[in-house]
Every structure is written in C-alpha cells, then in structure tokens.
Amino acid sequence: MTAVGAELQRKRQQIERRRGSIYILAVGLFALAWMLPVIWTLVTSFRPEAALQRNLASLIPYPFTTENWAFILKSSQLWKWLGNSAFVSTTHTLAQLTVCSLAAYAFARLDFYFKRPLYILVLIGLMVPFEATFLPVYLLFSNLKLHNTLIALILPGIASSFAVFLLTQFFRGIPLELEEAAMMDGAGRFRIFLIVIVPLSTPVITALAIFTFLGNWNSYLWPIISATSSDVYTIVIGLRKLNQAWGDVNFYGRDMAAAVFTALPIIIFFFVFQRRIISGIAINSGIK
Amino acid sequence: MTGFNVGRAVEACLSLLEAFDPIAEPYRRFHQNLPPKMQQTVTAFAFILPFGVLYAIFTILPIFQTFYISLHKWEIMGTNIRYIGLKNFERLLTRDTQFHQAFEQTILFVALTIPIIFVGLFFALMLNRPVRGIGIFRTIFYLPNIIAVTVIGLIWGRVFASSGRGLINAFLENFDAGPIPFLDQGDLATLVVAFTTLWWTVGFSMLVFLAGLQDISQALYDAAKVDGANSWHQFRHITIPGLRRPFAFLCILQVIASFQIFGQVDVMTGGGPAGNTRTIVYNIFETSFLYFQVGYGTAMAVIMFAVLLVISLFQLALFRDHGVGS
Numbered sequence: 001m002t003a004v005g006a007e008l009q010r011k012r013q014q015i016e017r018r019r020g021s022i023y024i025l026a027v028g029l030f031a032l033a034w035m036l037p038v039i040w041t042l043v044t045s046f047r048p049e050a051a052l053q054r055n056l057a058s059l060i061p062y063p064f065t066t067e068n069w070a071f072i073l074k075s076s077q078l079w080k081w082l083g084n085s086a087f088v089s090t091t092h093t094l095a096q097l098t099v100c101s102l103a104a105y106a107f108a109r110l111d112f113y114f115k116r117p118l119y120i121l122v123l124i125g126l127m128v129p130f131e132a133t134f135l136p137v138y139l140l141f142s143n144l145k146l147h148n149t150l151i152a153l154i155l156p157g158i159a160s161s162f163a164v165f166l167l168t169q170f171f172r173g174i175p176l177e178l179e180e181a182a183m184m185d186g187a188g189r190f191r192i193f194l195i196v197i198v199p200l201s202t203p204v205i206t207a208l209a210i211f212t213f214l215g216n217w218n219s220y221l222w223p224i225i226s227a228t229s230s231d232v233y234t235i236v237i238g239l240r241k242l243n244q245a246w247g248d249v250n251f252y253g254r255d256m257a258a259a260v261f262t263a264l265p266i267i268i269f270f271f272v273f274q275r276r277i278i279s280g281i282a283i284n285s286g287i288k
Numbered sequence: 289m290t291g292f293n294v295g296r297a298v299e300a301c302l303s304l305l306e307a308f309d310p311i312a313e314p315y316r317r318f319h320q321n322l323p324p325k326m327q328q329t330v331t332a333f334a335f336i337l338p339f340g341v342l343y344a345i346f347t348i349l350p351i352f353q354t355f356y357i358s359l360h361k362w363e364i365m366g367t368n369i370r371y372i373g374l375k376n377f378e379r380l381l382t383r384d385t386q387f388h389q390a391f392e393q394t395i396l397f398v399a400l401t402i403p404i405i406f407v408g409l410f411f412a413l414m415l416n417r418p419v420r421g422i423g424i425f426r427t428i429f430y431l432p433n434i435i436a437v438t439v440i441g442l443i444w445g446r447v448f449a450s451s452g453r454g455l456i457n458a459f460l461e462n463f464d465a466g467p468i469p470f471l472d473q474g475d476l477a478t479l480v481v482a483f484t485t486l487w488w489t490v491g492f493s494m495l496v497f498l499a500g501l502q503d504i505s506q507a508l509y510d511a512a513k514v515d516g517a518n519s520w521h522q523f524r525h526i527t528i529p530g531l532r533r534p535f536a537f538l539c540i541l542q543v544i545a546s547f548q549i550f551g552q553v554d555v556m557t558g559g560g561p562a563g564n565t566r567t568i569v570y571n572i573f574e575t576s577f578l579y580f581q582v583g584y585g586t587a588m589a590v591i592m593f594a595v596l597l598v599i600s601l602f603q604l605a606l607f608r609d610h611g612v613g614s
Contacts, residue, residue, distance in 0.1 A: 020419040020420065023417070023419055024419055024420075024421055024422065027414060027415070027422070027425055028425075031425050031428050031429070034428070034429065034487075035428060037443050037444065037447050037455070038432075038443065040447075041443050041446075055458065055462075056453065056454075056455060056459075057456075057458040057459035057462065098338075099338045099339045099342060100339060102335045102336070102338060102339065103335060103336045103338075103339035103340070105335055106331070106332040106333075106336050107336075110329075110331060110335070111325060111328050112325065112328045112329035112331075112332035112333070113325065113326075113329045114329075115332070118336070121348070122343070124348075125343065125348075127596075127597060127600060128347060128351060128593070129596060131548045131550070131569050131572075131589070131592070132354065132589045132592055132593035132596070133347070133350035133351055133353075133354050133589070134350075134589075135354065135357065135572075135576055135582055135585055135586050135589060136349070136354055136357060136586075137346060137350050138582075139353075139357075139364075139366070140345070140350075142364075142366070155342070155346065156346050157346070158342050158346075159340075159342035159343035159347060161343075161347070164339065189331050189335075190305065190335075191305065194298050194301050194305075198294060198298055199295065199298060206294075214434055217436070218434070218435075218436040220436070220437050220438070220551040220554075221550055221551070221569070221573075224554070235436075236439075237438070239436075239438045239439065239442070240438045240555060243438070243442055243555075252453070256446075259439045259443060262436065262438065262439050263435045263436070263439045266434055266435060266436070267434075267435070269434075270431065270434050274427065277434070278426070278430070281492065281495045281499065282495075282496075282499035
C-alpha cells in the first residue's frame, strides 16, 4: 500500500516537474521575444558597416568586427561623460542622504515650534513635479552663470520631499529606548543621530541611495537644458548628442555600440544591487 | 562597488565632531539654560537648516516664481520683460491651437499608457508561480526600467525607423513588403511611443503587483479551495480585491508620469511628425528653449501643474471612498 502510495507520489512529482519545465520554456521563449531588440542591438554593434548597409535585419554577427567597439572604447569623450555621470550621481546621492536624513531626524524625534506647518511644507513638495517648476530653476542658474558646470547637475533635487518623508516614517519606528540609553551616556542629539539612528536605518538608507542614484543617473530633462557643452555632458546626454551628430546613415554599428556602452554600467549596478532594488520597490510603493 | 560603508562614515563624522568640542562648550552652556521646547527648537532648526535652504531655493521659491513669471512676457536671456497680466493664459486657453493639440496628445498618451498597469498585472501573475528558475524572468522584465531613456529611445527608434534603416522595415524589405511609415505617420508614431513606454516601464508595475500578490495570505486561497471555489473565483474574489492598494498606487503614478512624457518623444520623434507627438512638457521645452518665450512656457507649466493637482486629489478621494487609501 505504502509502496503504491510512494510510487503515485513520485509520479505526480514527476508530472509536476515536467509541467514546470514546459512552463519555464514557454515563459523563456516569450522573454526572448521581448528582449529581441536588445539582442539585435548587441549583435549589430559587432557587425561591420558594409554588412549593415546590405542587411540590417540579422541576428548573426557574421562577418564579425570589433571595430565599432574599438572606436567607442578609444573615444575619450565617452569615458569623460561616464566619469561625469559617476561623479554627479554619487555626489548628488551622498548630499541628498545627508541633508534629508538630518531633517527627517528632527521631524521624527524632536518636539519643536512650527513642526507641523514645516512638515506640511515639506509634503507639499511631493505634489510639485520638477517638470512644472524647472524654468525658474533654469533662470536661477543662468543668473548665477552656473550652467555647464557639474554643480548645476548636482544641486537640484538634493532636498527631496520624498526622501524626508520616507526617512521620517522609518525613524519614527525606531524604539525610543535606544536613544534614551545613549542620552544617559551624555550623547548629544547629533551624536545620537550618528551612532543610533543611522546604523539602525541602513536598509532604508541603502534603498533610498540606490533609487536616488538611478534617478539622477537617468535624468534627462534637466541635464539636456543645463549642460550644453560637451565637457559636462552626462553619459545619457552624451549618447543623445552622438546619436544626433552621427545620424542614422553612416555609423549604425558604432551608434549601437555607444548605446550598449551607455547601458552597461547601470546594468552592472543593477546586478550588484538587484535584491535591494527589488525589495526597495515594495518599500517605496508602501506595500511592505 | 559594495555600496558605501555606513559604519565607517559614522566613525569619520564622529572624529570630526570631536574636533569641534572646545568651541562647542560655551554654546552648550547657553543651550542648557533655554526652556526644553526652545532647546529642541534650536536643535531641530539646526538639523533642518541644510535641507531647508536647498528646499527653499529649488522647490518652494520656484513655485512662486513660476506663477510670477507666467504673468509676464519674459524672454529667456532676461531681456524684454514686461508685465502683461493674464494675457498668456488667455492666449493659451482660447487661441493657441498648438497647445490644445499638445494637451490632447498628452491625454491620449495617458489613455494609451494605462494598459501598462494591466500588462504589468499579467506579467506578475505569469511569474507568481513556485517554479524553479522563474526569478530570472523577473530580472529580465524589470531590467529595461533602469536603463536611460536615450538608450531605450535609440533602440526602439531604430526598430521602428520608417525607411529601410529600421529593423522591421529592413526585415519586410526581404519580402518586398513595406515600408511601413511607423514614425512618419502621426497615429502610428503615437502608438510607437506608447509601446516603447510600455516596454520600458512595465517591469515596475510587475514588481509592485508581485509584492502585492505575495502579501495576500495563502490561507485565503486554501479556505476558498475547501469551499470548492475554482481558480477564476479565487482570482475574482481574493486576488483582485487583494491587489487594490498596489493598483491604486500604480494608477496615480502612471497618470502623473504619462502627463509628463518628454524623453521618449524628444529622442524618438522630436514631437513630430508635424507636431503629432508633441506633449505638454515637450511644448514647454520648445516654447522656452527654441522660441525663448519663458513667460509663455511657464504659463503652460502652471496649467499642467493645476491639472496634475486636480488629478491627484481626485484620485486620492476616489480611492479613499473605496477604502484603498490607507
């Protein structure tokens, strides 16, 4: 009896496993089709221009060439833009974390005059998209003659309402006792913030850092109006300008290599922080 | 590349703090003599100060300036500034057919991108199964979302390019078919931009729904199975109600994001053909930086802001009535 039962169960598992692999195969084929343009882009970047002139619609990199890539990797411009992007996004992120977590600590933990009206003022920012107010910001930088500097790409958006809101919510959830213990030891507020609050908030701070970094790295509207000289392009803007300059006709493969070059660092970034990005979306959407 | 080390950053800050100790002493004595709430107010303002300065300059002040500038004829170089009252708005609302077209186009994009949420739900349901190896597909479908709009626009612009220099048309050429004028015909170009937006952002909806699905208690499904509910009933009466919150969240986000479509349009069509894909933000951009009429562009921004505000308040109220808001 038990032998028959075990046999049945084994069979059922086998069927289920087979069903699972069929399912995975179907999803896999769909994913492959979904990603076809990406694969095509990658392949095209390894095909010589003459072959591309003859037939564009091919997924076979034969004849094969690394010429496009050699050109892109030797281009000092692209590396410079990559450096600009890395510097701007890193600085922007660190500044935002510092400035916003300090403010959030005050809103979460201190009892002070004008606290409510000030907090409401911060929340108002959640409803004001940058797209609605970027023109005065543009004029401000014009007046200060700060366009075409990296500072201009770093500053706007550092004081983020969303960041303050998120951090305030999180800091409120940290048990007060921990802070009181530190206060007994004679620590001031700033020291408490540094040795109690910040270390306990590492998960939310890291999630915020990742999304701020990604958002700034990928931002388009502001850098395209502020950075008009090629010295200060971010990689995202640089690719756009190259694309415009080269046009569709002559450097198809080279353009595709530049696109892959632009996407690659952020894809690596994604794989490094994959878990935190995926759980971070749940945090940001307020589901968990 | 393992992120920044929080512990080390804290230590560095602490040692910096100690350097200030001698100066801080007299201040500390003064601080201790204040009444408790005043003490905290001083501390709180010190904590908020850096944020407050930047927030005032880059968020609060620009709100007022936007309204102020919109009442002027204002050219971008700062020359030729003249107060003209509500004339900009009068022209925008009554006479400017280009703005009306951009407004309609934007509404069209909002309508065409709402399905992204449902496709995201479909993807989430497809991947919400306990099959080994399924996690990799979450990564694959989400991946485009973190890539910059210039790359996305470049790739899809070339897939759909109207001449033989586009992937699809080059492919059709092999069969002596086509070319299909994807980007040269207004309605087609609109659909192409909407589809590109779908491909780019659907992974986000998918992940939000996946998180939502995992929050629905398995016990509910088990109970329903005992009661003989089939899978459609389970979906209809457990899954759908359980996903209200992520659904509401995504609706608001999607409408607001689509209202501000700019990058895809700039990269793929430049507002064309014949202004057919020109959105509000693109119109603001053109008016201000191509024709240098910042005053007029700002008036458009005011209208966009007003509409967005109404939409988000309306949506919040709507969802709260249905018990989704909190």
